[in-house]
Amino acid sequence: MAQVRDEILLQKIALKLKALREKKGLSQEQLYNETDVHIARIETAKNNIRISTLSKLCDYFDISLSEFFKKL
Amino acid sequence: MAQVRDEILLQKIALKLKALREKKGLSQEQLYNETDVHIARIETAKNNIRISTLSKLCDYFDISLSEFFKKL
DNA sequence: CACAACAATGACATATTTGTCAGTATTTGT
DNA sequence: ACAAATACTGACAAATATGTCATTGTTGTG
Numbered sequence: 001m002a003q004v005r006d007e008i009l010l011q012k013i014a015l016k017l018k019a020l021r022e023k024k025g026l027s028q029e030q031l032y033n034e035t036d037v038h039i040a041r042i043e044t045a046k047n048n049i050r051i052s053t054l055s056k057l058c059d060y061f062d063i064s065l066s067e068f069f070k071k072l
Numbered sequence: 073m074a075q076v077r078d079e080i081l082l083q084k085i086a087l088k089l090k091a092l093r094e095k096k097g098l099s100q101e102q103l104y105n106e107t108d109v110h111i112a113r114i115e116t117a118k119n120n121i122r123i124s125t126l127s128k129l130c131d132y133f134d135i136s137l138s139e140f141f142k143k144l
Numbered sequence: 145c146a147c148a149a150c151a152a153t154g155a156c157a158t159a160t161t162t163g164t165c166a167g168t169a170t171t172t173g174t
Numbered sequence: 175a176c177a178a179a180t181a182c183t184g185a186c187a188a189a190t191a192t193g194t195c196a197t198t199g200t201t202g203t204g
């Protein structure tokens with residue numbers, strides 16, 4: 001089902017974003033202060049992130065969207 | 073500004089999706105019948121597409137998200 | 145255990161995407 | 175130019191992402 005595929009995708013994105021954040025040693029709150037993105041629900045795969053939100057985060061983490069999805 | 077960067081990103085995504093669709097020789101309506109995605113507003117860069125919507129389209133076009141953004 | 149820092153979750157408000165459909169504009173082929 | 179196909183746009187409803195704040199749960203450290 002498409003729903004299941006989406007859940008898997010969102011889960012992968014969630015884990016990847018969490019890993020990027022932790023690599024920088026930031027708390028969710030600190031990341032919010034830097035990017036204005038509330039990450040909690042994204043990191044728990046509750047939200048179907050918009051492309052501009054993901055783009056903003058990738059910019060902050062110095063990774064291209066292509067790179068982000070390559071090692072997903 | 074972030075707004076401008078988003079507009080550029082959405083414009084690139086729009087053009088890329090249109091090119092993929094036209095490569096398959098499909099009208100917007102035909103693509104909708106295949107994917108259940110209304111593409112008109114996305115191809116005119118009016119919408120900030122969600123990741124699962126883009127993923128669905130990439131699946132249909134047989135291109136990975138990483139590939140999609142690589143040649144953006 | 146107790147405390148502190150952090151993450152997860154619920155509730156609510158706001159903004160935006162998407163579906164849907166109708167109407168208009170544009171393109172394409174003859 | 176004409177007709178048909180296609181694309182674009184506006185309006186409305188429904189679903190959902192995100193902001194915001196409060197509360198609860200978790201984790202690590204003394």
